[in-house]
Amino acid sequence: MDKLRFAMSAESRACPPAPAAPASPCLPLLVVDRSGGAGAHRAESASVALAVARWPAALGAAAFALLLLGAVLASRSWWAASATKAAPPGLAPPTQVLALGRLAPQGELRLLAAPFGAGDAPVAELHVHEGQQVAAGARLVTFGNSEARQAALLVAERQLASREAALQQAAREVSSAQAQVAAELRRAELVARAAAQDYQRWEALAAQDFVSATALDQRRTQRDEALELLARAQAGQARHAGDAATQPDLRLAQKGVEAARAELDRARQDLAGSVLRAPHEGTVIALRSRVGERPGASGVLEFGDTRVMTAELEVHQDEVRHLRAGLPVSLEASALDTRLQGHISQIGLSVGRQRLTEASPAANTDARVLRVTVQLDPASSARARSLVGLELRARIALAPVAP
Structure with missing residues (x-):
């Protein structure tokens, strides 16, 4: 015991206490007493207590290192995204634009409602059938009044x-x-x-x-x-x-x-209000009301001029800048054995919400699109005459950009 006291007092003189740095104490030297086991037991207990005291500091340092690593990774990700956004000007221009569309007669498909003079009178007589070609002013429907x-x-x-x-x-x-x-x-x-x-x-x-x-x-x-x-x-x-x-x-x-x-x-x-007549030359696409029925909000019949067919496309707003009138367009659908051909005849002026979506569950259903009209060539128009409203996919070939 005298030897142990002497050693600790000597160590105290060699390493005086430093009150300004309590977080890093000067560790005592372990002196083993060969004469007995009591001193060794107390020294081992002091070492274990010191190790336990070091754990919070180690955990704090590890957490700080993880935060620093996350900040570095986030910074690199932001710079990578910025570089990606700035990259398109240096990329090659696109060669085509894809869009969804629907076949429609030239001048749009019209839903003919009952004339104002018909009131709530039911349909008394149908003078046409679906697919019938009629002249302008032809009698289509006569009402009960x-x-x-x-x-x-x-x-x-x-x-x-x-x-x-x-x-x-x-x-x-x-x-x-x-x-x-x-x-x-x-x-x-x-x-x-x-x-x-x-x-x-x-x-x-x-x-x-x-x-x-x-x-x-x-x-x-x-x-x-x-x-x-x-x-x-x-x-x-x-x-x-x-x-x-x-x-x-x-x-x-x-x-x-x-x-x-x-x-x-x-x-x-x-009397004229009790008869529905054709507004122009065209084809009866579909009948919405039958004899004895009162026409509903959906109208009496669908009418359009199918002699010249068009395709109404929905082009994403980011792709419109590549389009111009006259660009060739290829149209395809599972109901068609061959592709339809045409060209852009009109580009809309207002952006709206899309109405057509892909069948894929991952398809975007809330895109902002612009309406683009495609004029079909005579051969394609003849094939599409009986497929009004068919949904299809369009490929718009872009003109090469001059260097």
Whole structure:
């Protein structure tokens, strides 16, 4: 024991305590006491305690090293991504653009709804069948209110005929009245002129005392009566003067005719609203309603001009910059034995959400696309005429870029 104390005191003098660095204590030298096992046991316990005290520091250092390694890897990944984004200008330009599309008639496929005048009337008669080619204005569908509208049209036509007859009768009456007034005026003018002349003659005789004053008064009375009759005739002439169309009775009859014509026009429009006609030359693609059914929100039938077929493509917004009108396009689908050929005829102006997707579960379903129209060549258009709405895949060959 004296030897052990001496050794530890000597070690203390050789390595004095350093309070400024408690995290790194100066380790005591292990002195083995050959004389007994008690000293060795205490030294072994001190060594184990010291090793346990070192573990938190070692774990902290390891965690710090892992964080540093992760930061380095993340930095390298970011620089790699930045280098990838900056790489496309140096890459070779693409040679083709892939897109999904659908066959459609030129001018788009139209869903024809019931006319406004049809109301909620059911379909009474179908005049066409699917696949039938029709001319512009051809009757397609007749609705159930057509017979009532036809009857209303007949009533309006008869009403107009009656009003026109009344107008003609009023015109004849006005003409007759004008002629009668003119004749009365001429007669009154003659009577007044004769009475005035007769009075002048009698007035001269009375001045020479050849006639009595009483006789002269009678002639004056006759002259005044003739002048009054002339005034009444002139007033009647003023009432019937001018064009016959300005006469009150005639104007009233004319307004009746105009009202009847307006009613006839409305009846004709109502009748036209009970019949669906072809807006232009084309083909009946599909019938959406049958006889006895009321047309729904989906319309009555699908209609389009299939003589010239097109393909409506959805091109991703990032690929549109490579496209221009006239580029050749190849179209394929499992329902086609050969590829269809065409060229870009129109590039849309607005970006929207895609409507067509691949069958793969990993396909993107929320891409932003631009609508591109492809004009098919005559041979391809003839093959695609009976496949309206077919989904297909398109390959747009890009023109080589000049160096």
